[in-house]
Amino acid sequence: MELQKIDKHDLGLFVQNLINNFQVEGVKKKGQSVYGKSFFYGSITAPDELCLDFDCTTMPPKKYFFPPKEELLKFTIGPKSEVAEVIESKPFIIFGVHPYDLKAVGQMDKIWGEGNPDPNYLRRREGILLIGVDPTRVSPRSFWGSMEAASVSSGFDLMLTDLGESYLVEVGTDKGGNLLKKYAKARPATKEDERKRMEFRSKMLDMCKKKALTFPMRELPSLLNNSHGSSLWDEKASKCLSCGTCNIVCPTCYCFDVWDNVELDLTHGQRLRRWDGCLFSDFAKVATGENFRENRTARYQHRFYRKGQYLFPKLNDAACVGCGRCAAYCLPDIADPVDVFNRLKEDVK
Amino acid sequence: MMNQPTLDGSPYLPKWAEISRIEKLTESEKLFQLRLSNGKPLGHKPGQFVEVSVMGIGEAPISISSPPINDNSFELAVRKVGNLTNAMHGLGVGDKLGIRGPFGTNFPTEEAKGKDILFVAGGIGLVPLRSFIKFVLEHRKDYGEVTILFGARNPSEQLFLNELEEWRGRKDIRYLETVDRADGNWKGNVGVITTLFSKVHVEPSKTICVVVGPPVMYRFVIMETKAKGIPDTQIFLSLERRMKCGLGKCGHCQINNIYVCQDGPVLRYSDIFGLEEAL
Numbered sequence: 001m002e003l004q005k006i007d008k009h010d011l012g013l014f015v016q017n018l019i020n021n022f023q024v025e026g027v028k029k030k031g032q033s034v035y036g037k038s039f040f041y042g043s044i045t046a047p048d049e050l051c052l053d054f055d056c057t058t059m060p061p062k063k064y065f066f067p068p069k070e071e072l073l074k075f076t077i078g079p080k081s082e083v084a085e086v087i088e089s090k091p092f093i094i095f096g097v098h099p100y101d102l103k104a105v106g107q108m109d110k111i112w113g114e115g116n117p118d119p120n121y122l123r124r125r126e127g128i129l130l131i132g133v134d135p136t137r138v139s140p141r142s143f144w145g146s147m148e149a150a151s152v153s154s155g156f157d158l159m160l161t162d163l164g165e166s167y168l169v170e171v172g173t174d175k176g177g178n179l180l181k182k183y184a185k186a187r188p189a190t191k192e193d194e195r196k197r198m199e200f201r202s203k204m205l206d207m208c209k210k211k212a213l214t215f216p217m218r219e220l221p222s223l224l225n226n227s228h229g230s231s232l233w234d235e236k237a238s239k240c241l242s243c244g245t246c247n248i249v250c251p252t253c254y255c256f257d258v259w260d261n262v263e264l265d266l267t268h269g270q271r272l273r274r275w276d277g278c279l280f281s282d283f284a285k286v287a288t289g290e291n292f293r294e295n296r297t298a299r300y301q302h303r304f305y306r307k308g309q310y311l312f313p314k315l316n317d318a319a320c321v322g323c324g325r326c327a328a329y330c331l332p333d334i335a336d337p338v339d340v341f342n343r344l345k346e347d348v349k
Numbered sequence: 350m351m352n353q354p355t356l357d358g359s360p361y362l363p364k365w366a367e368i369s370r371i372e373k374l375t376e377s378e379k380l381f382q383l384r385l386s387n388g389k390p391l392g393h394k395p396g397q398f399v400e401v402s403v404m405g406i407g408e409a410p411i412s413i414s415s416p417p418i419n420d421n422s423f424e425l426a427v428r429k430v431g432n433l434t435n436a437m438h439g440l441g442v443g444d445k446l447g448i449r450g451p452f453g454t455n456f457p458t459e460e461a462k463g464k465d466i467l468f469v470a471g472g473i474g475l476v477p478l479r480s481f482i483k484f485v486l487e488h489r490k491d492y493g494e495v496t497i498l499f500g501a502r503n504p505s506e507q508l509f510l511n512e513l514e515e516w517r518g519r520k521d522i523r524y525l526e527t528v529d530r531a532d533g534n535w536k537g538n539v540g541v542i543t544t545l546f547s548k549v550h551v552e553p554s555k556t557i558c559v560v561v562g563p564p565v566m567y568r569f570v571i572m573e574t575k576a577k578g579i580p581d582t583q584i585f586l587s588l589e590r591r592m593k594c595g596l597g598k599c600g601h602c603q604i605n606n607i608y609v610c611q612d613g614p615v616l617r618y619s620d621i622f623g624l625e626e627a628l
Contacts, residue, residue, distance in 0.1 A: 260407045262405045271361065288589075
């Protein structure tokens with residue numbers, strides 16, 4: 001493990017150098033939301049736009065790897081119809097990704113890379129460098145402390161930790177190391193710095209325990225297995241608006257719809273995919289009208305089972321990293337996984 | 350992390366296939382015979398499906414209705430019911446369709462060898478099942494007793510009339526049919542498909558049962574197969590879902606931990622009977 005450090009007053013220089021040489025996307029501040037300050041990922045054009053002291057962004061960085069809408073094919077319509085694939089990628093840097101979101105990116109790498117590898121995701125992913133940062137604040141709905149997502153040892157090119165006067169920087173890849181060498185005033189960190197980071201991380205983990213699962217996360221599959229008949233499902237789902245917000249803000253939701261768009265000239269068009277969500281009422285509907293998850297309870301339940309049980313064997317992990325975005329943005333406030341899972345745990349006792 | 354070697358080309362890019370024959374089956378169903386424009390065989394097994402495209406309209410999963418045929422043609426029998434199938438019904442011989450696949454699991458052509466087979470088809474469930482029935486009839490010596498049960502809502506909704514006529518006359522298979530509602534000319538059995546089971550004798554230990562029909566049919570048919578003592582491990586179903594990608598990603602066809610486009614559409618009943626939403 002290579003550890004360097006950058007003095008805080010030199011961070012601006014590093015960011016400016018990156019901006020001069022790359023497209024840089026990072027966390028920015030956007031006024032107030034109902035949950036306090038709102039943060040989002042956007043283009044960084046000056047160092048002071050970058051905010052590393054955030055609790056949680058509204059949307060996860062998944063939009064960079066898996067855009068809300070993207071072209072898969074271009075085609076022409078008519079007797080000499082032609083069709084061509086579209087696979088886009090451009091290199092850039094994402095600056096300021098929390099460990100739970102890095103963990104989610106790692107899960108997406110696995111999902112999109114395994115079985116039938118998805119070139120649209122994978123090519124885009126190859127071009128992106130990730131600069132992580134340990135959280136300095138905890139969003140009121142976050143519970144990453146319970147989801148083995150408080151800190152990560154891989155899945156980043158560089159990983160920053162705020163040590164007060166300086167940032168400790170862990171080098172995760174050669175590409176990350178080269179960035180540091182070329183564009184930052186960095187120097188090797190000391191054992192004392194490493195100890196401080198450990199202390200900092202354990203303090204943050206404690207801060208994230210205000211909201212936590214009452215049981216080990218790895219018990220989720222068996223807990224859910226015993227919770228099929230719980231009254232909670234109907235109770236919560238009866239308030240569900242089927243709006244799909246929980247799907248859209250989730251860093252590990254990756255379902256999509258595929259459809260054709262035709263230009264006004266009626267000659268050119270694109271086959272596109274866009275984010276879809278299993279909470280939408282027609283998600284499991286087939287052409288004959290049969291809907292395999294017609295009622296809200298079935299859809300609501302499906303999402304929690306997918307996060308806690310269905311994908312567990314594939315990921316050897318829960319498909320939830322504890323960011324708490326679903327809880328924060330659910331209008332009827334029924335999507336909080338901590339509320340749901342702890343209640344199920346109570347019920348099966 | 351990355352699976353570089355298999356990254357060549359988009360799995361969403363269809364191959365072109367030309368329509369070489371169209372046959373009207375009923376008021377709402379047509380049979381399309383197709384050949385890939387690259388001259389190669391589709392390479393499918395009975396029970397698999399393809400994603401069919403009409404550019405500008407979209408794409409939909411359609412089961413392949415023919416067994417592998419050595420002239421490289423394959424057949425899709427399509428009910429006019431959604432955007433894509435309506436567009437398909439407007440096409441003519443010589444027109445092209447986009448094809449991706451074949452995808453998914455196949456009927457147990459190998460496992461059923463030497464065993465008796467009980468085919469149960471409800472309505473357009475006959476469309477995918479036909480690929481296996483025809484395969485078995487082409488390799489008749491490889492299989493034991495063959496029984497086909499076919500139920501349709503009414504006589505006018507019966508598909509593949511020439512083939513049904515052939516099956517009625519064959520001595521080496523048992524073909525039983527029923528309609529839910531008869532019309533003036535119908536002289537056969539009237540009633541839902543389960544009413545045919547009392548007329549069938551099977552040896553449960555050596556019988557493979559393959560069932561394809563509308564979702565509501567499965568539960569009732571399985572009650573009958575249980576009554577006959579056919580083990581759940583010897584019952585195969587083909588499930589319909591809206592597979593948008595065919596690649597195990599988009600989530601639309603997910604039943605619990607199963608992706609029907611990859612783990613199905615043909616599934617062994619004993620592998621899914623505990624799953625919510627499966628049937």
